[in-house]
Amino acid sequence: EKAAKKIAMGEDHLEDKNSVGEERILIPLANPNNVENLVNMALMIRDDRSCKELIGLNVVCDTENISLQEKRGRQALNNAAKIAAAADVSMQMQTRVGTSITSGILHVVSERHITNIIIGLHHKESIVDSFYGKLTNGLLQETNSQLMIVNCKLPVNTLRRILALVPPKAEYEAGFYKWIGHLSMMGEQLSCRIRFFGQSDTLMKIQRFVKGKYENVGADFL
Numbered sequence: 001e002k003a004a005k006k007i008a009m010g011e012d013h014l015e016d017k018n019s020v021g022e023e024r025i026l027i028p029l030a031n032p033n034n035v036e037n038l039v040n041m042a043l044m045i046r047d048d049r050s051c052k053e054l055i056g057l058n059v060v061c062d063t064e065n066i067s068l069q070e071k072r073g074r075q076a077l078n079n080a081a082k083i084a085a086a087a088d089v090s091m092q093m094q095t096r097v098g099t100s101i102t103s104g105i106l107h108v109v110s111e112r113h114i115t116n117i118i119i120g121l122h123h124k125e126s127i128v129d130s131f132y133g134k135l136t137n138g139l140l141q142e143t144n145s146q147l148m149i150v151n152c153k154l155p156v157n158t159l160r161r162i163l164a165l166v167p168p169k170a171e172y173e174a175g176f177y178k179w180i181g182h183l184s185m186m187g188e189q190l191s192c193r194i195r196f197f198g199q200s201d202t203l204m205k206i207q208r209f210v211k212g213k214y215e216n217v218g219a220d221f222l
Contacts, residue, residue, distance in 0.1 A: 023051035026114040026145075028105050029058055029076040034120040037152040039083045039091075042118050044156060044189055045148070045182035046089070053090040055112060056080045059104030060097045070095060102138035114145050121151035146175050148182075159190055166198030171205045180206055184214035193218040 025042050029035055042054050058073030060066055077093040084091040098104030108114065117139060139147055164183055170176055187194045194217060196206050203221040210219050 023047060023116060024055060024112055024114045025051055025116045025118065026055045026057055026105070026108060026112070027080065027118050028101070029056055029073070029080055030101065031120055032072070032076050032079070034150070035076050035079050036083055037156055038118050038120060038150055039080045040156040041148065041150050041152075042116075043084065043087050043089060044186045045116070047181075047185065053092055054080075054084055055092045055094065055108075055114070057105065057108055058093075058095045059101045060095060061100060061104075062097050066097070102135050102142075105135075105139065106142050109143050109145055114143075116146045116148065117143070118148045118150060121149050144174070146178060157190065159186075160192045162187060162190075162192060162194040164194060164196045166196055166202055166206070168199050168202065170198070171202050176205075177209055180209055181213070184210055184217050184219075187217040187219070188214060193220065195220045195222060197222050 023046070025046060027038050027042055029038065039054070039056075046054070056077045058070075058077055060069040060073060073095055077095070081091045081093055094108065096104045096108060098107065105117070109117065119136065119139070136147070136149060162183060183194055186192075194210075196203055196219065198206070198221075207219070207221050210217055
């Protein structure tokens with residue numbers, strides 16, 4: 001057990017923080033009110049070198065009015081494509097029929113080798129409803145792709161400060177440098193300051209990474 005712990009926490013087993021692999025960002029679109037914020041968030045974290053286009057998805061459940069769902073889905077996808085095009089970024093649009101929204105998303109994640117999923121925060125419909133909802137919980141359990149849950153009270157491009165609460169030993173989790181890179185790209189594009197809160201060992205690694213790769217980002221480590 002001691003040896004396994006040392007191996008799991010060894011520096012050599014962390015992801016390569018300097019590597020740039022191909023990124024595929026999936027944006028499932030269901031709520032028309034979330035389209036603009038979700039697409040803008042994807043544009044903020046997108047790396048020009050590794051992500052050439054975005055993928056918009058509308059999942060149609062075969063248990064409900066399919067034609068009405070398809071009509072609403074096409075409208076949401078077209079709006080998303082226009083927002084991306086305004087930023088000179090192409091978007092693939094895909095509609096999929098499935099038994100549930102979760103299963104439809106998971107199939108696309110597997111087929112398209114999705115690395116990042118951006119969804120809106122679940123809105124509770126009853127007292128017994130969970131905070132994240134069935135969709136988010138299902139994605140967290142069934143995929144290793146990075147999941148970003150967005151709940152924008154203001155437009156993304158009006159943000160002026162980013163607060164990042166980092167849990168202990170986060171540096172030993174897969175995707176550690178990836179999400180830090182995404183926050184740093186947001187900080188660059190928005191010209192806003194990032195404040196990282198966490199334990200000293202974790203903050204030291206974050207500071208080393210941010211200062212080495214995103215020198216124009218203003219950041220505090222508390």
